[in-house]
Amino acid sequence: MLNAFSTECPWPCPLQLQLPHYYDLMVSHANWPSGKTIIETLDMFQWEVTISLVDGKYYIVEGWKTLISQILINEPFFIIFDYEKGSNITMYICPKTRFFVDSIMYYGKLFVSDGQNAQVLPEGFLRNCNYKFLYELDITLTFPKAPEPYTWKVHISRVGTGYRFTDGWNLVLQDLDLYDGMLMLISNTGPIDFELRCFLDDGLEYFMEQPQKKPDPPEIVFIESDSSEHGMEDVALNDQENEVGVVNVDEHGDMFDEMEVFEEAANDEAVGETAEAAVGDQHEEAVGEQHELAEIEVNVDVNTNTDDEWEEIDEDYHLSCEITVSKRLRFPADFARTANFTKDQPIDLRTIAGDVFPTVIRKELSEGKPRFTVSRWDKFVQANGIQRGSNCLLLYYPHDSEVVVIHDGE
Incomplete structure (x- = not known):
């Protein structure tokens, strides 16, 4: 059975590494092999080391210094040892601040x-x-x-x-x-x-003893009733809602004649159109009220983005405002308030061509009032060839934490 141990190694790394006693909950007691053994990495680099038992504790002694010097690490790192009795010890090393080129x-x-x-x-x-x-x-x-x-x-x-x-x-x-x-x-x-x-905190690997079973979904049971001279009824009983639906079938298996089918389809279509129109009216009224309210509160365009003009950008709700490009981008106070900016937060700047520039919205205080700026805005402007003094349209999508920037000429 595979055993695993993890620990964080400081830097400079100690010349000897202490290993804990093993007690694997899945198998019987297992300890490290005493004497000479092989430590290897996934890419098959190997080192011969000696593991010694001193005062009831296991240590990697001889060979550890050579191993550390050859893996070219000069910072604290995490290390994992996998060990199966009779096999070499497999070692995983992960630096704290960077990744090996082939690290997966x-x-x-x-x-x-x-x-x-x-x-x-x-x-x-x-x-x-x-x-x-x-x-x-x-x-x-x-x-x-x-x-x-x-x-x-x-x-x-x-x-x-x-x-x-x-x-x-x-x-x-x-x-x-x-x-x-x-x-x-x-x-x-x-x-x-x-x-x-x-x-776990002591370095031992965490096991689940028994899988947790999830409850089965409710079943729908079909009960066939007795047949009659006019046909047979199939009853679908829903255990959750206790609703019963009845479907009439004649002795030949036909539900209705053709005229009844066409009449029912026509009725359904008419009802569907009426319901659809009612829902559409309600949606337009709600959007209109929301748009009107936003325009009263702040002088910022609030757009539900349903026009064909913006379909290539997104169809989600967004806020928009126009700015004149300068070295720094500070959102207008009304815009920031409507967008509910309250603290530093990550944001993506995106061009109309789809190029994405990750950055951060920073909260600053000016005369005791919060102001919100975009970090590295000048880098974004330079990278996309946007001229200072030109006009830009900003479209902020709260759902995606994204600002689409459309500048003159696009």
Whole structure:
């Protein structure tokens, strides 16, 4: 049975590394091999080391100094050892602030708190997994350390310059009962496949003893009633709503004659058009009221973005305003208030051509009043050939945390 141990190594790294006693909940007691053994990496680099038992504790002694000098690390790092009795020890090393060129793993701490439904992932990890232009991605995340491996569908979204597990991540936390501060190892195992392993505070790997069963969905039971001389009735009984629907079928299996079918279809179409028109009127009234209210409160155009003119950009609700380009971009006070800017937050600047520039909205105080500026605005202007003094239209999409910039000539 595979055993695993993780720890954080300081820098400079000690000349000897202490290993804990092992007690794997899935198997019987297991300890490190005493004497000479081989430590190897995934790319098959190997070092011969000596493991000694001193005062009831295991240490890697001879060979550890050589190993550390050859892996060319000059900063604190996380390390994981996988060991199966009779085999070499496999070693994973993850620096704290950077990634190896061929790294397809991320090793870091879980941050779990009330209402926490996202897990931050560093950009470098996904870039090394060949997701170089990733904005959103649906992946399969598997937890293998259980009698029956857990699998979830999880959504990755970009926020500013980083990435996060978002939709589906809360189910991972609930199903595995993970807690704040646990160490995790995320490995890229396929085109959209990732694997999750977790480690306790003492470095031992976390196992699930029994998979948790989810409740079965409610069933719909079909009951066939007795036949009669006029035909037979099929009754569909819904256990949740206790509603009964009856369908009449004649002895030949025909529900209606052709005239009845056409009449019913015509009636349904008329009713559908009436309902559709009523819903459309209500929607137009609601949009009109919202638009009118926004114009009264602030002098900013509030657009539901349903015109054909903007279909190529987005169809979501957005705010818009016009600015004159200068070295800094500071949102008009009324615009910032309507957009509900309250603190520093990540934002994407996007051109009409679709180029994306990740940055941050910064909160500043001017004469005691909050003002909101866009960090690195001058870099964005320069990169896109926008002239100072020209006019720009800004379209802010709250749902996507995105500002589309349309300048003169576009």
